Amino acid sequence: MFSVELLDSALFASVFRALIPILLAAIGGLICERAGVFNIGLEGLMLSGAFAAVAGSYFSGSAYAGVLSGVVAGVAVSSVLAYGAVTRKGDPIVLAVALNLFAVGITAFLLVAVWDVRGVFQDPRIVGLKTMPIPALSQLPWLGSVLFNLTLVGYVALLVVPVVQLVLFRTAVGLRLRGVGERPLAASSLGVQPGRYQYGAILASGALCGLAGAQLSLGNVVQFAENMTSGRGWIAVVAVMLARAHPVGVLGAALLFGFAEAIGFRLQGNGLPSQLTDAAPYVVTLVALVVARRQFARASTSVAT
Amino acid sequence: MDEGPGGLRGSPPGPFPVRIAAHEEGDRVAELELRGITKRFPGVLANDQIDISVAKGEIHALMGENGAGKSTLMSILYGLYQPDAGEIWLRGERRRFSSPIEAIDAGLGMVFQAFKLFPSLTVAENVIYREEVTRRGLLDHREANRRVTEIADRYGLAVDPTARVERVPVGVLQRVEILKALYRDAQVLILDEPTAVLTPQEAERLFTILRALADDGRTIIFITHKLKEVMAISDRVTILRDGRAVASLTTRETTAAEITRHMTGRDVELRAWPVTRPAGAPVLTCEGLSATGDDGRVVLDSVDLTVRAGEIVGIAGVAGNGQTELAEVIAGLRTAAGGVVTIAGTEVSRAGVAARRKAGLAYIPEDRHGVGTAPTADATDNLSLGHHRSGPLVRRGVLQRGQMVERARELIARFQIKIAGPGTMVGTLSGGNLQKIVVAREMAYHAPLLIAEQPTRGVDIGAIEFVHQQIAQYRDGGGAVLLISAELSEILNLAQRILVMFEGRVVAELDAATATESELGLFMAGGGTGISAVTTVDGTESEHAR
Ligand SMILES: Nc1ncnc2c1ncn2[C@@H]1O[C@H](COP(=O)(O)OP(=O)(O)OP(=O)(O)O)[C@@H](O)[C@H]1O
Ligand SMILES: [Mg+2]
Numbered sequence: 077m078f079s080v081e082l083l084d085s086a087l088f089a090s091v092f093r094a095l096i097p098i099l100l101a102a103i104g105g106l107i108c109e110r111a112g113v114f115n116i117g118l119e120g121l122m123l124s125g126a127f128a129a130v131a132g133s134y135f136s137g138s139a140y141a142g143v144l145s146g147v148v149a150g151v152a153v154s155s156v157l158a159y160g161a162v163t164r165k166g167d168p169i170v171l172a173v174a175l176n177l178f179a180v181g182i183t184a185f186l187l188v189a190v191w192d193v194r195g196v197f198q199d200p201r202i203v204g205l206k207t208m209p210i211p212a213l214s215q216l217p218w219l220g221s222v223l224f225n226l227t228l229v230g231y232v233a234l235l236v237v238p239v240v241q242l243v244l245f246r247t248a249v250g251l252r253l254r255g256v257g258e259r260p261l262a263a264s265s266l267g268v269q270p271g272r273y274q275y276g277a278i279l280a281s282g283a284l285c286g287l288a289g290a291q292l293s294l295g296n297v298v299q300f301a302e303n304m305t306s307g308r309g310w311i312a313v314v315a316v317m318l319a320r321a322h323p324v325g326v327l328g329a330a331l332l333f334g335f336a337e338a339i340g341f342r343l344q345g346n347g348l349p350s351q352l353t354d355a356a357p358y359v360v361t362l363v364a365l366v367v368a369r370r371q372f373a374r375a376s377t378s379v380a381t
Numbered sequence: 382m383d384e385g386p387g388g389l390r391g392s393p394p395g396p397f398p399v400r401i402a403a404h405e406e407g408d409r410v411a412e413l414e415l416r417g418i419t420k421r422f423p424g425v426l427a428n429d430q431i432d433i434s435v436a437k438g439e440i441h442a443l444m445g446e447n448g449a450g451k452s453t454l455m456s457i458l459y460g461l462y463q464p465d466a467g468e469i470w471l472r473g474e475r476r477r478f479s480s481p482i483e484a485i486d487a488g489l490g491m492v493f494q495a496f497k498l499f500p501s502l503t504v505a506e507n508v509i510y511r512e513e514v515t516r517r518g519l520l521d522h523r524e525a526n527r528r529v530t531e532i533a534d535r536y537g538l539a540v541d542p543t544a545r546v547e548r549v550p551v552g553v554l555q556r557v558e559i560l561k562a563l564y565r566d567a568q569v570l571i572l573d574e575p576t577a578v579l580t581p582q583e584a585e586r587l588f589t590i591l592r593a594l595a596d597d598g599r600t601i602i603f604i605t606h607k608l609k610e611v612m613a614i615s616d617r618v619t620i621l622r623d624g625r626a627v628a629s630l631t632t633r634e635t636t637a638a639e640i641t642r643h644m645t646g647r648d649v650e651l652r653a654w655p656v657t658r659p660a661g662a663p664v665l666t667c668e669g670l671s672a673t674g675d676d677g678r679v680v681l682d683s684v685d686l687t688v689r690a691g692e693i694v695g696i697a698g699v700a701g702n703g704q705t706e707l708a709e710v711i712a713g714l715r716t717a718a719g720g721v722v723t724i725a726g727t728e729v730s731r732a733g734v735a736a737r738r739k740a741g742l743a744y745i746p747e748d749r750h751g752v753g754t755a756p757t758a759d760a761t762d763n764l765s766l767g768h769h770r771s772g773p774l775v776r777r778g779v780l781q782r783g784q785m786v787e788r789a790r791e792l793i794a795r796f797q798i799k800i801a802g803p804g805t806m807v808g809t810l811s812g813g814n815l816q817k818i819v820v821a822r823e824m825a826y827h828a829p830l831l832i833a834e835q836p837t838r839g840v841d842i843g844a845i846e847f848v849h850q851q852i853a854q855y856r857d858g859g860g861a862v863l864l865i866s867a868e869l870s871e872i873l874n875l876a877q878r879i880l881v882m883f884e885g886r887v888v889a890e891l892d893a894a895t896a897t898e899s900e901l902g903l904f905m906a907g908g909g910t911g912i913s914a915v916t917t918v919d920g921t922e923s924e925h926a927r
Pocket of ligand 2: 451452453573811812
């Protein structure tokens with residue numbers, strides 16, 4: 077199934093499979109971070125999206141309808157977080173922890189309630205996302221067959237990076253959002269309402285996590301499994317910290333985690349025990365966290381008063 | 382001589398009919414008029430029927446003791462607070478500002494005591510925030526920089542529009558705040574204690590700018606505790622006392638002494654506090670103390686100093702030459718790169734803050750909001766901090782709340798802190814009263830060594846006198862004091878020896894009995910041998926440019 081060689085296009089293909097959900101969720105987390113909301117609910121939002129995507133696809137027979145319902149579910153669940161954290165001024169960490177637990181429970185419950193299935197739900201009626209090779213480009217050797225042979229969601233994920241970069245750093249909305257995240261009082265003294273931007277950021281992260289979930293359950297595989305995100309949302313949180321909330325940095329961090337996951341997978345194919353190889357992305361996360369903490373400590377500078 | 386509110390009659394021209402010498406154009410409506418403004422906070426009447434009238438192009442100073450209600454009044458004018466009663470009239474029109482945005486739109490601009498800037502954004506981005514310049518949907522940085530530079534050049538506000546705000550010195554931050562207001566075309570500019578954080582040279586520059594703005598027909602209201610500034614730059618001055626406007630005077634026709642009397646009801650003359658006894662044994666010694674700043678630059682370069690019992694040693698220097706870092710290193714808040722610190726015979730070079738405090742350190746930090754107090758805690762807690770390890774405040778490991786409140790009451794009374802009660806959150810205190818909380822607590826340790834960093838910043842003249850007296854008493858009781866201050870007169874009045882810091886080094890040691898302000902100024906600029914006063918200013922300029 078796998079060649080003995082470690083770096084070949086099959087490996088890159090699995091790197092990208094692993095990377096896209098993490099990247100989408102991390103960009104969502106980045107937008108929140110820039111607006112001053114530490115969103116650790118990415119995991120739960122992604123899981124809700126994954127479930128809704130499978131349900132949407134199953135009932136409509138269309139993969140894109142599935143993706144759409146994933147996005148809608150992500151936005152809907154994130155609006156609860158937004159209401160709690162912004163309108164009700166709750167602690168976003170506490171709310172997001174509750175949200176993550178809720179997402180695991182409700183998706184497992186609905187799995188039983190709707191399809192009477194426990195664990196993994198697979199069905200021929202779930203239509204998966206097809207990859208859309210771009211003519212000519214996908215024929216390029218090596219990366220061509222990977223980079224230009226993604227699902228629609230995959231292309232969107234790669235486009236989101238430059239778009240968010242542009243919006244954050246080159247538009248008025250981005251400037252205001254960054255200001256809100258850094259000094260909400262200064263922003264409101266100039267008539268910018270921090271709450272609005274924070275709402276927008278949290279809902280955007282819901283939509284992006286919904287997409288991430290759809291890619292997971294309709295792109296990478298065509299099924300829903302209980303807790304199938306298995307920590308990818310948390311890895312996305314780490315990616316945001318590691319990249320210090322820069323879109324290109326987040327892409328780099330997502331690549332790192334994608335590699336870790338793919339290499340782990342590959343080593344497993346080469347006979348290493350899966351308990352060891354499955355841990356690869358988390359080991360990378362742990363190392364990254366230790367590094368990221370120090371950078372974060374230094375990043376907190378303030379203006380004299 | 383207590384004139385009370387009736388003092389209005391005694392002082393030449395009454396506050397109302399607005400006839401301003403500098404910009405007189407016959408009778409016309411005032412640019413700004415406050416009528417009967419009243420504001421009550423729980424337990425305090427912060428503003429009581431205040432009437433003020435300001436003419437166009439006038440520089441109007443607002444003075445008064447700590448807690449007199451100056452900041453509250455300006456916050457009402459700017460739409461941050463709603464008055465309980467009273468009216469705001471702008472160019473003959475009654476206005477109501479339910480938020481600062483409405484005030485901004487009406488042509489008001491405010492520079493707060495605590496700057497409201499975004500550290501990671503550039504100067505230009507801070508200025509244009511929410512009034513962005515865009516082209517085809519994208520920010521037009523070049524145009525923004527051009528507009529900011531244009532306004533800055535017109536009034537001599539030297540700034541680099543592309544510099545990140547977190548990297549510019551405090552004097553420039555203030556210019557950014559002024560630029561923000563001018564960019565929004567503020568006709569009335571309010572500044573709350575703008576010079577409290579500035580060096581004398583920076584303050585001088587600010588006044589040149591304010592003059593240029595006033596000559597351009599803009600109206601300026603500024604709050605200050607410094608009489609010298611009021612006399613030097615204002616056209617008129619209004620004095621608040623206990624929430625009431627007790628006098629509005631034309632500056633040319635009044636004197637500093639008269640203003641002081643209106644503020645405090647008595648004569649206050651800041652004087653020197655000479656020593657009565659020779660200094661004793663060394664309490665603080667620093668040998669070869671070195672440290673690096675947050676950005677890795679050397680900020681302290683082998684500093685040696687000794688402070689003896691019964692002695693005040695003053696540290697003079699232009700802000701940013703290592704004074705703050707020196708205090709932090711001695712207090713244990715910043716790790717030294719090298720050197721030895723001894724407090725009351727105990728070597729504490731590597732010790733933490735608690736060990737140093739135990740060895741005999743009390744410390745009044747420069748930053749009263751972030752370091753000096755816990756703003757959301759009440760006065761009782763803030764005044765008990767550090768006293769909570771032993772003694773009457775704690776018994777068998779349990780804090781004695783009753784004792785704490787008792788103590789807080791006593792300190793509030795002794796230091797005349799204007800606060801509703803010991804249970805009041807200190808975050809709502811006026812700037813000067815917050816400073817008094819810190820001073821009261823640190824003095825109450827009766828530690829052998831006191832490091833006092835800008836102990837009277839933002840404090841009214843009566844309270845300055847009081848704090849000076851406290852520090853002098855502390856010294857006369859055998860305490861050793863390291864006094865770091867931007868006010869040269871404060872150092873000259875209190876210290877026996879003066880060390881001048883420049884670029885992290887002690888460049889001169891002077892005897893306070895013979896030293897003069899101009900002599901100090903020379904050393905502070907890094908000179909010292911036959912350099913003219915002009916170079917002093919230039920030396921400070923290169924400081925800004927960094
Ligand atoms: N938000 C608030 N809540 C309760 N009390 C307040 C609040 N703001 C101000 N006060 C009180 O109102 C009084 C006036 O305060 P204000 O800040 O206007 O004084 P100030 O004249 O600016 O003094 P300073 O010179 O010390 O800055 C003080 O007694 C203060 O404690
Ligand atoms: Mg004030």
